[in-house]
Amino acid sequence: MQVPAQFQYEKATSVEHALSLLSRYGPESRLVAGGHSLIPMMKLRLAQPQALIDINDLAELATIGIQENTLTIGAMVRHADLLASAVAGEHFPIFHDAERLIADPVVRNRGTVGGSLCQADPSEDLSAVFTALRGEAVIQGADGQRVVPVREFFTGPYETVVGDDEILVALRVPIRSSASAYQKVERRAGDWAVAAAGAELRLDGDQVAEAGIGLTAVGARGFHAPEAEEFLVGGPATDERFERAGAIAAEHCEPVADQRGPAGYKRHLAATLTTRALRQARQRWRGQHGTDAGTEG
Numbered sequence: 001m002q003v004p005a006q007f008q009y010e011k012a013t014s015v016e017h018a019l020s021l022l023s024r025y026g027p028e029s030r031l032v033a034g035g036h037s038l039i040p041m042m043k044l045r046l047a048q049p050q051a052l053i054d055i056n057d058l059a060e061l062a063t064i065g066i067q068e069n070t071l072t073i074g075a076m077v078r079h080a081d082l083l084a085s086a087v088a089g090e091h092f093p094i095f096h097d098a099e100r101l102i103a104d105p106v107v108r109n110r111g112t113v114g115g116s117l118c119q120a121d122p123s124e125d126l127s128a129v130f131t132a133l134r135g136e137a138v139i140q141g142a143d144g145q146r147v148v149p150v151r152e153f154f155t156g157p158y159e160t161v162v163g164d165d166e167i168l169v170a171l172r173v174p175i176r177s178s179a180s181a182y183q184k185v186e187r188r189a190g191d192w193a194v195a196a197a198g199a200e201l202r203l204d205g206d207q208v209a210e211a212g213i214g215l216t217a218v219g220a221r222g223f224h225a226p227e228a229e230e231f232l233v234g235g236p237a238t239d240e241r242f243e244r245a246g247a248i249a250a251e252h253c254e255p256v257a258d259q260r261g262p263a264g265y266k267r268h269l270a271a272t273l274t275t276r277a278l279r280q281a282r283q284r285w286r287g288q289h290g291t292d293a294g295t296e297g
């Protein structure tokens with residue numbers, strides 16, 4: 001049986017306490033949230049922190065709410081809580097689309113939104129979701145809070161802008177008139193994505209007024225497809241344009257072959273899933289605005 005190397009264990013009682021523990025133990029310490037990524041890495045000795053700072057008691061980081069017309073999701077919100085959140089699903093159904101396909105109930109009951117983004121696994125679903133939604137990350141350090149657009153949050157695979165002495169405290173998404181959707185292909189229920197795409201749309205009549213596209217598991221830089229977004233905005237929201245946007249998104253990906261599939265297949269999925277997510281978002285927009293009674297997808 002694999003066991004982690006020896007480490008100190010500390011339980012933080014507040015964000016300030018967690019920050020002081022990070023400062024006391026230095027860069028060899030790590031926060032532990034759900035532990036679903038960090039603990040397996042420690043067992044494999046891919047991570048060997050000298051101190052683990054447990055932030056599971058920080059109830060102030062575990063809430064979902066609306067403040068000043070902005071949806072705020074605490075970093076310690078569990079996947080299961082986001083899946084169950086009516087307020088998040090009402091404004092951004094993309095959260096429910098993605099969450100119901102993340103892992104299984106055991107992982108969803110424990111794994112957190114903040115841990116998922118900070119892990120920055122290139123196949124992580126919520127990273128693509130918050131990228132599509134143009135979310136913001138609220139990061140706290142000894143000198144206070146700073147806000148970073150999620151599109152600038154990831155600096156590489158498994159790397160983010162969060163410093164060794166900082167804590168991601170929340171994700172925020174301004175509430176606006178839009179429709180969103182997430183499409184994922186997995187080899188079997190509960191698996192990581194072979195590929196997935198999220199889309200957010202605001203239409204003005206038949207024209208695309210705003211578009212957000214996030215991709216995961218296909219080597220999209222920062223989980224983002226800016227070229228496809230640019231192509232869409234200002235043009236008609238037609239199937240042909242959505243297919244072209246999917247092709248543009250796929251052209252700018254750099255998928256790598258692995259046990260989930262060859263690179264060419266993943267690129268194909270990037271195009272197809274982007275197109276499908278855009279169609280589903282358009283369907284939802286029209287449903288909200290009473291211009292279409294058809295089925296989704």
Ligand SMILES: Cc1cc2nc3c(=O)[nH]c(=O)nc-3n(C[C@H](O)[C@H](O)[C@H](O)COP(=O)(O)OP(=O)(O)OC[C@H]3O[C@@H](n4cnc5c(N)ncnc54)[C@H](O)[C@@H]3O)c2cc1C
Pocket residue numbers: 030031032033034035036037038039075076101102103104107110111112113114115116118119121123124125126162166167168169190191192193
């Ligand atoms: C079997 C299995 C299947 C999975 N399938 C999927 C899937 O299909 N899709 C998907 O997206 N994910 C999947 N996951 C990952 C899951 O979503 C994890 O919950 C997530 O990767 C990590 O969240 P965590 O709360 O467990 O973080 P932890 O493991 O506790 O931490 C991960 C990293 O983030 C850091 N960290 C945690 N919280 C903070 C914070 N607030 N501020 C700063 N740093 C922080 C930690 O120090 C650590 O480096 C799967 C995991 C497992 C075990």
